[in-house]
Amino acid sequence: MSVITRFAPSPTGRLHLGHVLAARVARDLAQPGGKFLLRHEDIDGTRVREEFYQDIESDLRWLGLTWQEQPLRQTTRTFAYEEAFGKLQKLGVLYPCFCTRREIQEEQARMANAPQGCTAPLYPGTCRRIPPSAAAEKIAAGQAHAWRLDAERAAALTGPLTFTDLRHGIIAVDPNLLGDVVLARKDIGTAYHLAVVVDDAFQNITHVTRGEDLLDSTHVHRLLQKMLGLPEPFYLHHPLVLDEEGRRLAKRDAARSINFYRQSGMTPGAVMALVAHISTSIP
Numbered sequence: 644m645s646v647i648t649r650f651a652p653s654p655t656g657r658l659h660l661g662h663v664l665a666a667r668v669a670r671d672l673a674q675p676g677g678k679f680l681l682r683h684e685d686i687d688g689t690r691v692r693e694e695f696y697q698d699i700e701s702d703l704r705w706l707g708l709t710w711q712e713q714p715l716r717q718t719t720r721t722f723a724y725e726e727a728f729g730k731l732q733k734l735g736v737l738y739p740c741f742c743t744r745r746e747i748q749e750e751q752a753r754m755a756n757a758p759q760g761c762t763a764p765l766y767p768g769t770c771r772r773i774p775p776s777a778a779a780e781k782i783a784a785g786q787a788h789a790w791r792l793d794a795e796r797a798a799a800l801t802g803p804l805t806f807t808d809l810r811h812g813i814i815a816v817d818p819n820l821l822g823d824v825v826l827a828r829k830d831i832g833t834a835y836h837l838a839v840v841v842d843d844a845f846q847n848i849t850h851v852t853r854g855e856d857l858l859d860s861t862h863v864h865r866l867l868q869k870m871l872g873l874p875e876p877f878y879l880h881h882p883l884v885l886d887e888e889g890r891r892l893a894k895r896d897a898a899r900s901i902n903f904y905r906q907s908g909m910t911p912g913a914v915m916a917l918v919a920h921i922s923t924s925i926p
Contacts, residue, residue: 646677654695664918681710702901724833740770765822790827801869844873855880
């Protein structure tokens with residue numbers, strides 16, 4: 644099997660060392676003889692800026708992390724997300740959520756104070772209990788809403804599932820690990836979980852490589868893949884690049900942006916060496 648991987652940054656800022664590690668892992672796994680693809684995950688148009696597309700591609704080329712095929716932009720794929728959303732609606736595994744962020748936080752706080760406690764800030768399922776007729780009236784009245792996955796109904800349809808991670812082995816899917824996640828939002832037509840599985844299938848990705856902070860998301864993705872009839876890829880959730888205090892790097896860390904290193908006179912090889920000790924230790 645020819646390995647096909649992808650690096651999928653969001654064009655909402657400049658690349659940092661964490662991105663370099665992610666891109667390098669994906670590129671290396673596809674060599675030799677495979678494909679390394681670039682995808683711009685730009686569905687959140689509120690923070691995307693056109694110059695960041697060019698910055699990302701310029702930094703990758705400077706580092707020698709070149710890709711095959713034309714970079715994919717998710718904003719050109721809205722029709723595919725709408726089609727997948729429609730399939731899930733027909734399966735009866737979606738429900739509209741009218742809760743505001745504040746209402747969700749207040750309900751989570753009440754759950755945390757209950758005798759049984761609450762171990763994770765998951766959505767409490769408030770709108771899952773709204774009768775369909777009442778929900779339809781709210782929608783018809785123009786009330787703002789998102790669409791959530793009913794994790795329990797989805798699990799009943801798919802049955803037990805697993806996924807294979809090249810570091811962690813075979814993992815049993817826990818449908819309730821992230822609760823009823825949002826799959827479509829009022830400001831954008833889709834959300835990360837739905838878009839990523841649809842695009843991985845479209846690009847024929849055989850191995851999904853990404854940071855281990857997204858390991859839990861894979862439980863949701865396997866549910867969606869099964870319900871949508873999409874192929875199951877292999878996974879590799881690699882370690883993260885952390886700062887001196889053990890925090891994951893973010894785009895706000897301008898001092899560690901690739902542009903900063905370029906302007907400081909570092910060579911591409913020297914920048915790649917900063918993450919080499921992590922990437923070479925990944926099986």
